[in-house]
Amino acid sequence: MKFGVIVFPGSNCDHDAFYATSAVLGQKAEYIWHDSHTLGSVDAVILPGGFAYGDYLRCGAIAKFSPVMQAVKRFAGEGGLVLGVCNGFQILVEAGLLPGALIRNAGLKFVCRDVHLRVETVNSPFTNAAEKGEILRVPIAHGEGCYYADDRTLDELQAEDRIAFRYLDNPNGSLRDIAGVLSRQRNVMGMMPHPERAAEPLMGSTDGLTVFESMLRVAQAARPGAPAVRA
């Protein structure tokens, strides 16, 4: 499987995502620069954390206009797997690929610590390797991670089983404790916590790997005969 890691000026978790998918998961990964109009032959795309274009106006507000995002939208529209982490999640909501918005943390402070997440659905390409209700310990690091959507949208997310993760101890005021959501087609997921920062024992937790392992399962199922890596 080949992961494409998008790199915006100001991305700072691109190397972490590259490392988690290549060195830890044992798959191919390549960087895709923000002014690229195509994604090449990748099986999945990761929008990493950071501060794309500085995030001076609003998180993700400028990144949504970048050439690579037009390619990401086409890829998502064709069913390709797109994972947005932290700033990547903010970019996906700004670009309209996911509903809602991410606003200033309720406590106004930048919060950087481990949180506990509950897996709310395993019916997705990003969570199928987990168990429903499983608790994951994954770090967060954000100032604008308070998930907001109107009640109708929140009800719809709930009814369509599109809430991927909830916080056990809500660190930022997110409505209904939402930490990650899925698109209607379920091939796009955004989450504020950083699974790539919980990918091997040295990092203090390996719970984040389940997201990448889930994606790998889907890619391998789509290509029978592909060598199974990492039992």
Place this chain on the structure above:
Amino acid sequence: MKARVFVSLKSTVLDPQGQTVCSALHGLGHQGIASVRQGKFFDIAIADGVTREQAQREIETIAHEVLANPVIEEYQVELLD
């Protein structure tokens, strides 16, 4: 010609900055303040030769697509001579 675009959070969206300013005002003894909502505005100078109608259209587009996120924010556009 100049334009001014006001951007603020919708009334249904939590504004922790405004709340913090409000409690600070209470701390300073301003007990007559009931609540505070914080927003921002953009002063934009229009290039020479652009008509009022063109400017209105362009600023509306910019406000909707760039300066504000309509999911959480509302905006007002003013054209000033």
